[in-house]
Amino acid sequence: MSELRSILVEQVERLVADAGGVAPLREVEAGHFPQSLWDGLSEQGLALALVPEEAGGVGLSWGDAAALWQVLGKHGAPVPMAETMLGAALLSAAGVEVPDGVLALGEKAAPFGRHATNAVKLDGARLTLHPVEGATPGANIGREPRDDLTLGQRSAAGILPNSHGPRALRQGLALIRAAQIAGALERILALAVDWANTRRQFGRPIGKFQAVQQQLAAMAGEVAAVQVAVSNAARAVDARGLAEAGFEIGCAKVVAGEAATFGAATAHQVFAAIGITEDHELHHFTRRLWAWREEGGTDRAWAAEIGKLALARGGANLWPDLTARDA
Numbered sequence: 001m002s003e004l005r006s007i008l009v010e011q012v013e014r015l016v017a018d019a020g021g022v023a024p025l026r027e028v029e030a031g032h033f034p035q036s037l038w039d040g041l042s043e044q045g046l047a048l049a050l051v052p053e054e055a056g057g058v059g060l061s062w063g064d065a066a067a068l069w070q071v072l073g074k075h076g077a078p079v080p081m082a083e084t085m086l087g088a089a090l091l092s093a094a095g096v097e098v099p100d101g102v103l104a105l106g107e108k109a110a111p112f113g114r115h116a117t118n119a120v121k122l123d124g125a126r127l128t129l130h131p132v133e134g135a136t137p138g139a140n141i142g143r144e145p146r147d148d149l150t151l152g153q154r155s156a157a158g159i160l161p162n163s164h165g166p167r168a169l170r171q172g173l174a175l176i177r178a179a180q181i182a183g184a185l186e187r188i189l190a191l192a193v194d195w196a197n198t199r200r201q202f203g204r205p206i207g208k209f210q211a212v213q214q215q216l217a218a219m220a221g222e223v224a225a226v227q228v229a230v231s232n233a234a235r236a237v238d239a240r241g242l243a244e245a246g247f248e249i250g251c252a253k254v255v256a257g258e259a260a261t262f263g264a265a266t267a268h269q270v271f272a273a274i275g276i277t278e279d280h281e282l283h284h285f286t287r288r289l290w291a292w293r294e295e296g297g298t299d300r301a302w303a304a305e306i307g308k309l310a311l312a313r314g315g316a317n318l319w320p321d322l323t324a325r326d327a
Helices: 003-018 023-029 035-043 062-074 081-093 168-198 210-240 246-276 282-292 299-313 315-323
Strands: 103-105 118-123 126-136 146-151 156-159
Touching: 003 035, 003 062, 035 081, 062 081, 062 168, 062 210, 081 103, 081 118, 081 126, 081 168, 118 146, 118 168, 168 210, 168 246, 168 282, 210 246, 246 282, 246 299, 299 315
Parallel strands: 103 118
Antiparallel strands: 118 126, 126 146, 126 156
């Protein structure tokens, strides 16, 4: 990890942790927007983090952004900063000036759409910006806002370069959700390990039982696999652009989706009934895991896509495609 990335991760980690832990999650689920958390992240320049410096942004790499998204996922940060970062990056790439405030992605089931001032739409390579004039509230299983928007006439438009491609929104969102899943899994693993060392049965901590140790070890392996997959996908975007990193992004989303299923089940087995009580924080993260694995393309959808691509390339290309893509 570069020195700059380490500093950014530390700053965002401290900022989100200081926001009150699980309290902002409950606030959002009650229908309120954690404005102070949004303002704090905005003051760090995160909204324009992926916008080049010459366009008025920070000029971070996608690898840097993915590391920050993992921090947001680790705390379940209930603000659409990751989506706004992606929208701003695409607007800038298309030559469109990035407006202030929250950006929504699309107009159907838009994350935190009710709080957005503008929405980004993509039709092929043509990207358009629209003011948000109204929202029909909805929610995912994590109880995060997913709203159908009423959009005004486009206020700006541009064409994405070939390096981004016509599926830039889907692929960017898939990378965001994979990174958030990596962060949330890290958090629930820490919770489960702490509980296993605290909860006592038959005169000793349950973490002393081999069956529980095996569960936690397997979960730790899944967490590490997702982190590596996300890092590899972000590195591929930096090297080749979103359009040419679909394979790596798809692999990251598949690994993340499968790990989310396994990790949530394992954590709830370790915690038993207390993990689903309203006062405990575990379910706030596992519900988000279940929601995020469905967004940006499910692991099954991405697996089918990768499989079709592999079949089209033929057996002779399978091993080189797996081992020498960067080269």
